[in-house]
Amino acid sequence: MMNAPVGGAKHQLLPSCSILALLAALALPMQAQAGGTRAGSTISNTASASFDTGAGTTTIDSNQVDLLVDELLDVTVDSSNPADVPTTPGATGQVLTFSVTNNGNGVENFVLSTIANAGGDNYDPVVTQIYIDNGDGVFDAGTDTLYTPGANDPELDPDESVTVFVVATTPGAVVDGNRGIVSLVAAAVTGTGAPGTSFAGQGEGGGDAVVGSTGADGTDAGAFIVSAATVTLVKSAVVTNPLGTADPIPGATITYTIVATVAGSGSVSGLAITDNIPADTSYVPGSITLGGSGLSDAVDADAGDYNGTRINVALGTVAGGQTRTVTFQTIIE
Amino acid sequence: MRTALFLLFSALLPTQALAANQVALANDVFVERVSTDTTGKQRILLEEPKVVVPGDRLVFVLNYRNAGAQPADKFVITNPLPAAVRFADAGDTRPLVSIDGGRGWGQLEQLTVAMADGTRRAAQPDDVTHIRWAFQKPIPAGGSGKLMFRGVVK
Structure with missing residues (x-):
C-alpha cells in the first residue's frame, strides 16, 4: 500500500522578497556559459532521504x-559583410570579413580554408591570403596575422570568436554586375564528421571529443559584386557662316559638341575630355562650355582650359x- | 565508438543493490538517446553513460526501499541538482523544487524570481537548484518505490 508522493503544502516556505533577491543573485555564478559545461568537468549527483522510524x-x-x-x-562561421562587397575588374587585395566562433565546450584549434569555385555566381575570385584579425576588426596586412594552415590554426576558448579576413584578386575579364562568391570553412583540428562521431581520449580534460550538431565544421559565404563603368564619347560638329548657310567656307564657325x-x-x-584644335582652324577664345555654362581658357579653378593647341575639360x-x-568653337581660316 | 550499455525504457530496473540499511536510496543516471531504426521510426534508448556532452538529456532515477521492520514516517527525498544540469521535468511525480539553493520550496509554477528592476518573473526550470519529494504518509515496512526527473547537461 503505497502513498503517492505529494508536494505537501506544509513544506512550502516562501522567504521574503529581499532574501529571495539576494539568493537569486548568489545563484547566478552557477549558470554555465553558452558553450556549455566545460569539457573535462565532472557532474556528480547524490540524493538524500530523511525519515523517522520512531527513533x-x-x-x-x-x-x-x-x-x-x-x-x-x-x-560556426558567419559572414560579417552585410551586403556584397564592391570590386572592380583586375583589382587586388579585395577583402571579405568572416567571424569564426567556437560553440564547443573545450579549447580547440580550427583549420581555415576557402572555397571559391562552388558555383552559383558569375566568376571565381582568386583567394590570395587569409589573415587573422589582431582584435580591432579592421583589416591591416601590417598588423593582422597571415594565416598558414597547420602552422597557426586559431585556438579558441569555448564561446570565443575571431575575425578572419579573406583576401582575393578579381579576375580582369569580369564585367559590371558579375558576382563572385567565396566561402570560408573552419574545421576542428581534433576531427569532423557526422554529429555524434567520437574521438576517443582526444577531448579536453581526458575525455572523448564528440562531434556536435554543426559537424565540427562551419562555413559561410561572402560575395564580391563587380561595380564597373564604361565611358563612350560622341563628337558632332555644326557649321555656321556669315552667309547663313552650313557651308564650311573660310570665316565659318564650327561648333563641336562632345557628349x-x-x-x-x-x-x-x-x-x-581633351580635343586638339584641327589644322587650318583657329580656336574661338572663351568658347568652351560644360553643361551649357561657359568655362575660362586659363588653367584655374574651373574645369576647362585652352593651351594653344587643345582644349581640356576635367570632369x-x-x-x-x-x-x-x-562644346567649343573654331573658325575656318 | 565507446562501449555503451543500451537499456529499453520499459526494462528500467534498479541496477544497484540496495544497502542493508533500514531504508535505502539508490541513484541511477541515464542518458536519453534518440535512435532512428531502418524503417525511420524513432526510439528513445536509455544508456548508462560514462561520459556526456552539453545538450545530453539525462534521466535521474531514485529507487527507495524500506527494508526495516518499522514504517518510515516523514519520508523526504532531496536531490540537489548538479550545477551543470538544467532541470527539465519530473514526469508526473510533482516534486517540490527550490530555486535558491534549498532554502525555499514550492511547486515550480508558484515560485517567482526577483529581477534587477524590482519586478518578479515566474520561475523557470532553469532556475531550479534542488528537487524534493515529501511523502504525506509513512513508507510501510517492505515498501519501495521509484522517483525520476529529467535534466539537460548545460
Missing part, C-alpha cells in the same frame, strides 16, 4: 553517480548613368 529523524545519502563531461566539437556617357553600376574617376568622378556635354 528520531535519520538522514541517509544515496550512492554518488559521476559523469565526465566530454568535449563537444562545434564551430561623354558613363554606363554601368560603378563610376569613373579622373575623367577628362573628375562621374557615376554610371550620367552624361557630360562639352
Whole structure:
C-alpha cells in the first residue's frame, strides 16, 4: 500500500522578497556559459532521504553517480559583410570579413580554408591570403596575422570568436554586375564528421571529443559584386557662316559638341575630355562650355582650359548613368 | 565508438543493490538517446553513460526501499541538482523544487524570481537548484518505490 508522493503544502516556505533577491543573485555564478559545461568537468549527483522510524529523524545519502563531461566539437562561421562587397575588374587585395566562433565546450584549434569555385555566381575570385584579425576588426596586412594552415590554426576558448579576413584578386575579364562568391570553412583540428562521431581520449580534460550538431565544421559565404563603368564619347560638329548657310567656307564657325556617357553600376574617376584644335582652324577664345555654362581658357579653378593647341575639360568622378556635354568653337581660316 | 550499455525504457530496473540499511536510496543516471531504426521510426534508448556532452538529456532515477521492520514516517527525498544540469521535468511525480539553493520550496509554477528592476518573473526550470519529494504518509515496512526527473547537461 503505497502513498503517492505529494508536494505537501506544509513544506512550502516562501522567504521574503529581499532574501529571495539576494539568493537569486548568489545563484547566478552557477549558470554555465553558452558553450556549455566545460569539457573535462565532472557532474556528480547524490540524493538524500530523511525519515523517522520512531527513533528520531535519520538522514541517509544515496550512492554518488559521476559523469565526465566530454568535449563537444562545434564551430560556426558567419559572414560579417552585410551586403556584397564592391570590386572592380583586375583589382587586388579585395577583402571579405568572416567571424569564426567556437560553440564547443573545450579549447580547440580550427583549420581555415576557402572555397571559391562552388558555383552559383558569375566568376571565381582568386583567394590570395587569409589573415587573422589582431582584435580591432579592421583589416591591416601590417598588423593582422597571415594565416598558414597547420602552422597557426586559431585556438579558441569555448564561446570565443575571431575575425578572419579573406583576401582575393578579381579576375580582369569580369564585367559590371558579375558576382563572385567565396566561402570560408573552419574545421576542428581534433576531427569532423557526422554529429555524434567520437574521438576517443582526444577531448579536453581526458575525455572523448564528440562531434556536435554543426559537424565540427562551419562555413559561410561572402560575395564580391563587380561595380564597373564604361565611358563612350560622341563628337558632332555644326557649321555656321556669315552667309547663313552650313557651308564650311573660310570665316565659318564650327561648333563641336562632345557628349561623354558613363554606363554601368560603378563610376569613373579622373575623367577628362581633351580635343586638339584641327589644322587650318583657329580656336574661338572663351568658347568652351560644360553643361551649357561657359568655362575660362586659363588653367584655374574651373574645369576647362585652352593651351594653344587643345582644349581640356576635367570632369573628375562621374557615376554610371550620367552624361557630360562639352562644346567649343573654331573658325575656318 | 565507446562501449555503451543500451537499456529499453520499459526494462528500467534498479541496477544497484540496495544497502542493508533500514531504508535505502539508490541513484541511477541515464542518458536519453534518440535512435532512428531502418524503417525511420524513432526510439528513445536509455544508456548508462560514462561520459556526456552539453545538450545530453539525462534521466535521474531514485529507487527507495524500506527494508526495516518499522514504517518510515516523514519520508523526504532531496536531490540537489548538479550545477551543470538544467532541470527539465519530473514526469508526473510533482516534486517540490527550490530555486535558491534549498532554502525555499514550492511547486515550480508558484515560485517567482526577483529581477534587477524590482519586478518578479515566474520561475523557470532553469532556475531550479534542488528537487524534493515529501511523502504525506509513512513508507510501510517492505515498501519501495521509484522517483525520476529529467535534466539537460548545460
